[in-house]
Amino acid sequence: MKNIQYLFACLFVFLFASCKDDENNVIPTVDHFLVAEGKTASGKKVKLWSAEKDLLVAYNKLYVSVQNADSSYTGDPAVTLTPVMDMGTMKHSSPVEQPVYDASTKLYPAGVVFSMPSGDMGSWTVTAKVDQEEVTFPVNIKSSPANTKYTTTFVGSDGTAYTITLVDPSGPKIGLNDLVVLVNRRESMMSFPAVQGLTLEVTPEMPSMGHGSPNNVNPAFTSGGRYAGKVNFTMTGDWRLHFKVLKGSTVLAQDVALDLLF
Template structure:
């Protein structure tokens, strides 16, 4: 009996150690996020870039950063910024970017970038992540949007400014009512794309292949930092086009900024 009791206690201790080791593994959200790359700053800070999917697309993409100091301890109080640049040889341009903010629940600095074109013969994307004044540069392979899908569009407004409308959600649309969120930015210059916060947006969904729309949609309204939220009703699966009319007060800035989904 004594031998059996000791064996049971040993197994319990081993199980407890294994559980604690798993619980204390603070490598952030490895089960949920995809590790894109890792670089080290001049002073030894490890910068790891994460994403929700292995492929970054011409779309609004969430991008995350985790930081560790030279001793391997996580850093949660750094000043972090993103700077995406497309180098087209004869010219360079940036993209709409949402600067990262630390999220304690995820143990990640969370931001987003709207990549407007794919990597390839036209040029190459880089993302400079600056941590407390120290930059590291990641080369990124941005893929084209899937066939019959367009979740970001740049249009010229009647006021002469360029506007980028990007779908934030639904990223995985379903039949029925879906939460809808779009981000709207304007082009101040080739490197600066501030959010637009003063628009009135009207939504008209259309299923081009079937020639019909859908009822009970809710026009997106501004909720902060260029994000507009509403509801869209997909009455069946297939190809859907979201028509957005952009207005400033009663003045129509853009009659139709269209995004395409296929599911």
Template sequence: MKTIKLGLVTILAAVGMISCSSDGDDSPKNDVNPLAEFNLIANIEANGHSLELYSEGKTGFTTGYNELFVRIKNNADDTYYTNPEITWLPVMHMMSMNHSCPISELSISDDYDTVATGYIVFQMPGNTDEFWDITFTYEVEGQEFSVTETIDVTAPSDGKQAVSSFMGSDDVRYVLAMVEPTDPKVAVNDIKAMLFKMESMMSFPIVENYSVALDPRMPSMGNHSSPNNEDLTYDAVTKAYNGKLSLTMTGYWKLNLKLLNSTGEVLKGEDITDENEASSLYFELEF
């Protein structure tokens, strides 16, 4: 994730603008946009405000892990609220039911107090009959507001699987999402994933202290694997599963996975053998 910081030049420029303004000019000034290099993927206007949603690398909402940055603008004077309290709830409206998905809390960025950050893991795309929306509830200047907006969630443009929703052998439904690598290279890459369980249709808490076995293969090259891979283990600080992914050449890779609980019982996925060329639990990469 890019660091959102105001540089020294920006600060000096801001000081210069203040010193050059007339004594009687106390009109609000536009904030320098700390997200100028990010993609604005939604602008929701309601209650005299604009909720701006940004992504670092994506141009829209896609299935899988979406890291998002949110700012709230006062449309009356084009200024942004500092330290807003924001909650969100995505809901998928299906033909027969409604459900949510894994999300984080929205927390204020360490680098800029008008920017809230968090993630959403969409486990399925919308279609012509079924759709996602997000409800934002937020408090600014002591007042609480709410707005619900329909959004378009699509499958990744490369068609590769980066999230899996499945029933484990313990009769629990899980969601496993790949977070990294976003820019894979011929090297030993860091691989990061997040694991959630469906506690209810609207609650998907993080699952701790499991493990994810990793066996990357190239189906077009005799299904060969690679050396120096490391299985994904839980990190209590990041609340994610981290490992090492060795990619020895460019092309299409299937990252075969097995999910194991804290006692080592396999809940989903299979070993790769001469008779079984792929696991039922996997991610995909092509670069």
């Protein structure tokens, strides 16, 4: 009888340990959409996930998962993303918030701004570099919805090309919303570093109704290329966010506009 009890105890421990191992190897991807997957030369499984079903000309929340060939995890490999638009006669990249590992989800959250849609003009890829190995994924980028503009590029009075992109509100509502924008500069066609130390002034307008809104808070620099403030939407419909951009006392641009519709 004791032998039988001992065997059952061993079996329970084995099954429990196996289940725990399986749990440790499962990537929690609830509410994430699989964009593409591939393998490195050494057999690592690399997957690209998105917070939304479609990738748009906008700021896109992306996630990378990395597993060994046996689906296990070892360490925290360095991961970077490089988006590239191939237009045939030329190639260019776009602004990126590089992945940072989140141990609680076993994912690498990142942000990528796609500046134009896939189509006749060219095609997009995203290359994930895991340590020294690379996996390149083809991705399809759709135009943002009609009457919206979530990202735009302007040339400042200093002759530099800047990109300003709406990060939040991603789901705008009536009332006071968190406002986050990402600002990058074009160093080259393949490099778009974040810009710090600017002053942004925001003025919301509802073009179809001819009015603005009160109680807005100008976005202030937080980290990377992010600037955070508040924007007040008094009703649903079309809204345009006008930004005045300054570098010290120098006005880089008087009116840079992003458009929302909800």
